[in-house]
Amino acid sequence: MHKRILIVEDEPAIRDMVAYALRKGEFEPVTASDGREAQAAIAERVPDLILLDWMLPGTSGLELARRWRREVLTRDVPIIMLTARGEENDRVGGLEAGVDDYVVKPFSARELLARIRAVMRRSREDDEDGSVQVGGLRIDGAAHRVFAEADSQSTAIHIGPTEYRLLHFFMTHPDRVYSRSQLLDHVWGGSVYVEERTVDVHIRRLRKTLEPHGLDGMVQTVRGAGYRFSAAS
Numbered sequence: 001m002h003k004r005i006l007i008v009e010d011e012p013a014i015r016d017m018v019a020y021a022l023r024k025g026e027f028e029p030v031t032a033s034d035g036r037e038a039q040a041a042i043a044e045r046v047p048d049l050i051l052l053d054w055m056l057p058g059t060s061g062l063e064l065a066r067r068w069r070r071e072v073l074t075r076d077v078p079i080i081m082l083t084a085r086g087e088e089n090d091r092v093g094g095l096e097a098g099v100d101d102y103v104v105k106p107f108s109a110r111e112l113l114a115r116i117r118a119v120m121r122r123s124r125e126d127d128e129d130g131s132v133q134v135g136g137l138r139i140d141g142a143a144h145r146v147f148a149e150a151d152s153q154s155t156a157i158h159i160g161p162t163e164y165r166l167l168h169f170f171m172t173h174p175d176r177v178y179s180r181s182q183l184l185d186h187v188w189g190g191s192v193y194v195e196e197r198t199v200d201v202h203i204r205r206l207r208k209t210l211e212p213h214g215l216d217g218m219v220q221t222v223r224g225a226g227y228r229f230s231a232a233s
């Protein structure tokens with residue numbers, strides 16, 4: 001069965017172009033022109049991926065992304081933001097809202113499909129990954145959840161999708177130093193639209209997530225080189 005992709009875009013010409021490209025790429029497009037229609041489409045069936053326009057009438061794409069990241073139903077659905085040139089500076093804000101990637105308008109059908117496939121491949125790799133434990137931190141790969149383990153007690157840690165991917169990469173590659181660009185390649189799939197400082201944003205968020213459990217020291221800054229994950233502080 002074809003993967004269902006929800007397009008949330010208020011400009012009919014772009015919406016139609018994207019829907020056409022998706023059909024040709026063997027995806028099943030579903031269209032919405034604003035947040036309300038998108039919500040209705042999600043209620044009908046949760047899509048496999050969402051293409052979300054940044055500037056929408058009513059609720060903005062950024063607000064929608066934040067909302068969907070909070071909701072259980074849509075928490076793990078990859079989101080690719082469609083932005084106009086000039087909105088690029090807001091990208092870090094979008095990544096903090098849990099957006100997986102960006103495509104800048106005007107984009108070609110080929111570029112869009114490549115981006116969609118890369119994001120889908122990444123989320124599938126996550127699904128297939130097994131569980132991993134390093135020190136007091138455990139990932140349940142099947143459940144897509146992170147736990148702090150202390151005194152034979154498990155405490156669930158609420159974590160954003162990008163931080164989850166970052167942590168999973170770190171935990172499966174501990175005690176090695178990775179530069180920002182290496183982390184971009186491994187965790188973000190080498191997307192040219194993601195800047196290196198994005199890595200710092202997510203490292204900061206990951207530490208903040210681990211801090212209440214006293215585990216933030218596992219994410220270590222290696223001056224002039226990058227970052228390392230280690231059970232030994």
Ligand code: CA
Pocket residue numbers: 009010011053054055056
């Ligand atoms: Ca728009």
